[in-house]
Amino acid sequence: MDVVGGPAADDEGPAAVEVVPLTEPADGIPPVVDTAEALAEVVEAFGNGTGPVAVDAERASGYRYGQRTYLVQLRREGAGTALIDPVALPDLSALSEALVGVEWVLHAASQDLPGLAEQGLRASRVFDTELAARLLGMERVGLAAVVAETLGLGLAKEHSAVDWSTRPLPLEWLRYAALDVELLVPVREILAERLAAAGKAEWAAQEFEAERTAAPPAPRVEPWRRVSGLHAVRDARRLAVVRELWETRDANARQRDISPGRVLPDHAIVAAAQALPRTVPQLVALPQFAGKGTRRRATLWQSAIDRALALPERELPSVRGPRSDAPPPPRAWADRDPDAAARLAAARAVVATTSQAWNVPAENLLQPDLLRRLCWSPPVPADLEAVRAALVAGGARPWQVDLMAPLLTPTIGVRAS
Incomplete structure (x- = not known):
């Protein structure tokens, strides 16, 4: 299907530039702010600064339990750079109040905003440089890559996972x-200019506001099913072992404030579920339980396995997964509903064509889950107004609805041949 109004798909991007390594902050490395007195000075300085404020946050998710923020970085014209320790200063609401009405510039804002909110830091407006890069169709959207492409400067990332x-x-x-x-x-200034030139400034504004106002995600149903390698576990009893080990690991990790994967790796959970050891010696004989720390808690893990093995049949988890209102996996559509499979194929083709025409990733044009829901349970009657309403109800932004609803409406009538 032709797409009207999009820029040419073969437009050339910005010319390549020579990358110059950036090794030192312009103002040097500021001291870490970890006292109320120092924070008060930062609040005053940033409140008196001008222009947007750059914001970043560092976590220790690979080491600690959860997504707590362990360092907050800010920079604003007239105020310089501040590095704040949120462990020593958990309430940063005074800084947030000093920045009311100021635009916050973040990279991958959806990752940092929830943790910042826990410290009392809430933005009035947001500009997300990663999301902007995606909407512009940039091939690489990591911060170092975006800085290199826009400013020609090299930003080292060797400490990102410490x-x-x-x-x-x-x-x-x-x-x-x-x-x-x-x-x-x-970087924000350059990307904003490019968004405006591409006719995507309003798209970006709506996406940024959606990020800023997003509600916390709902707790996952049966989160233990996200164990890596779970596809190799095929019966209910073994799934019960996975569930019990995951829950025991999670409780232990939370108590010790350690990342669950460091307490017991996923591959060890799967190995135990496959082997079904009945004793501690049988458990520690598994190569995945040979580590010193794992062996030290072998009794804890075996107790979890024993509980799963003792469960009555009626309490075993379903091999089909948790109940959900989500459509079945698309691979099953051809057998279960051939017309839905045909609709999805046609709709995906439209999204792919539009993605190429506008140089925007398909998942940013429309969430894949929303597209599947539309095709599995289309509105009746499937006219433009109903498709628009379905997209709005599914959380699509106005720009997505305006662009995609007219293009997707004809696909709702597609049937299997």
């Missing part, structure tokens, strides 16, 4: 943290 709960934080890590907000505002 344990930010470490205290005191090493100087090299602080240098990295300061550099992370050094260039966000200049």
Whole structure:
């Protein structure tokens, strides 16, 4: 299906530029703010600054339990850069109040905003440089890649996955943290110009606001089913072992404030579910349980396995997964509803064509889950107004509805041949 109004799909992007390494913050590495007195000075300075404020946050998700923020970085014209320790200063609402009405520039804002909100930091407006890069069709959207493409500067990322709960934080890590907000505002200016030139400024504004106002995600139903390698576990009893080990691991990790994967790796959970050991010696004989820390808690893990083995049949988890209102996997559509499969194929083709025409990733044009729901349970009658209403109800932004509803409406009438 032809798409009217999109830019040419073969438009050339910005010319390649020589990348110059950026090794030091312009103002040096500021001291970590970890006292009420120092925070008060930061609040005053940033409240008196001008223009947008660059914001970033560092977590220790690979080391600690949960997604807690362990360092907050900010930079604003007239205020410089601040590195704030939210462990020592858990309430940063005064800083948030000083920045009311100010645009916050973040990279991958959806990752940082929930943790910042836990510290009392809530943005009035947001500009997400990663999301902007996606809407512009940039091939690589990591911060270092976007900085290189827009400014020709090289931003090292070797400390991105370190344990930010470490205290005191090493100087090299602080240098990295300061550099992370050094260039966000200049990058924002370039991306904003490109968005406007591409006719996507309003798209971006709606996406940024959706990120800013997004509700916390609902708790996952049966989160243990996300264990890596679970597809190899095929019967209900073994699934019960996975569930019991996952829940025991999660409770232990939460108590010790350690990332669950460091307490017991997923591959060990799957191995135990497949082997069904009946004793501790049988458990520790498994290669996946040979580690010192794993062996030390072998009794804990075997107890979890024993509980799963003792469950009555009626309490075993379903091999089909949790009950959900989501459509079945698309691979099953051809057998269960051939017309729905035909609708999905036609709709996906439209999205792919539109994605190419506008140089926007397909998942940013419309959430894949929403597209599947539309095709599995189409509105009746399937006219333009009803399709628009279905997209709105599914959380699509106005720009997505305006662009995609007219294109998708004809696909709802497609039937299997």
